[in-house]
Amino acid sequence: MRAPLTLALTLSLVASGLPATSANAQLADSVFLSAPQEEPEAAREAVPAQVAEQSGGDFYCRERRLGEWFYCEKPKAKPSEQRAQQPTQSSADQLAAISKQLEEMKARAILQPTTENVSAYIAFQREQLNRASSFADMWRRTIWQNPELDYTLQRPVNQLGKRTWLDNRTADKNRVLASISKRYGVFYFYSSACAACEVFGPIMRSVSDRFGLTVMAVSLDGGPSKAFPNFTVDTGQYRAMGMQGQQVPALVLFDTQTKRPMPIGYGVMAADEVMDRIFTLTSVEPGSDF
Known part of the structure; x- marks a missing residue:
């Protein structure tokens, strides 16, 4: 194919009046070499395996073989990245594993009380005690710096604070x-x-x-009461208050606005305890004292 094309270019140069020198022949050769060559069929079919795995379009990636630099191939993860992608053990599982290991080392030290086994158990136990001490220390520091987490501000435990809290509580209760x-x-x-x-x-x-x-005294057996001579005989009040059985003495607080009974308690109670229960049932939100 090259010889006829070179000859045709030479003849065209002669026809145009230019001398067919060797330079012109070289020019024709360069034109021929710069022309696109048809790729053999076998070469087109020999596509590398990694090109077939490219994730881009056929024209953009497969034909042009751009590779991973043009996001056609997904770069292979490095070994360090593969290790980082592995799921880590949860903190609860780690703590359970430590407890299990501690029990195992303790059992081994008891069943096989060699110097190595006992020393290993003591060292591992000391390590866990140090960890617990660090946690306890950080706990109290956090409480000191975050008053919203300090329960002792609601219910003091030191002697002076507790006395102050009780005095305020007594004043509120009396009111x-x-x-x-x-x-x-x-x-x-x-x-x-x-x-x-x-x-x-x-x-x-x-x-x-x-x-x-x-106080409405209600007799379950119809007998009198020395403390409450103006008593009444039970005609269903006991069950109407939500009480079960025949347990006496029994106290029920009754709200005249909501018509709702609230059992105070059963058995003998001191006067202060009775009033403290009444105060709690009527003025203290459930859970606020704990």
């Missing part, structure tokens, strides 16, 4: 109980044959007199 009779009343269930009721009756009388609290 609430001074007006408790405006909304609440108490059902006092008893039995004339109950020895505990004989003891508890006068206590409830003192509570009623001190705070002006209305």
Whole structure:
């Protein structure tokens, strides 16, 4: 193919009046060499395996074979990157593994009390104690610097703070109980044959007199009460208050606004305990004291 093309170029130069020198022949050769050559069929089919795996389009990546520099091939992950991609063990699993290892080393030291086994157990145990000490120290430092996390600000534990808290609590309780009779009343269930009721009756009388609290004494067996001569006989009040069985003495706080009964407790209680329970049921949100 080259000889006819060179001859044709030479003849065209002669026809145009230019001498067919060797330089012109070289020019024709250079034109021929710069012309696109047709790639053999076998060469076109010999596509490397990595080119077939390229993720880009056929024309952009497969034909032009641009490789990973033009985002046609996904670069292979380095060994360090492969290790980093592996899922790490959770903290809970790590702690469980430490506990298991500690128990195993302890058992080995007991069953095989050699110097090596006992020394290994003591060293590993000391390591965990140091870790626990660091956690405890960081715990208290965090509490000091974050008052919203300090529970002792709500319920002091030191002697001075606890006394101050109790004084404030007593003042709040007295203020609430001074007006408790405006909304609440108490059902006092008893039995004339109950020895505990004989003891508890006068206590409830003192509570009623001190705070002006209305107490309705209800006899389950129809017998009288020395502390409450104006008693009434149970005609279903016990069950209406949500009480079960026949346990006496029993106290139920009744809200005259919501018509909702709230059992205070059973058995003999001191006057302060009765009023503390009434204050808690009426003025303290559940969970705020703990």
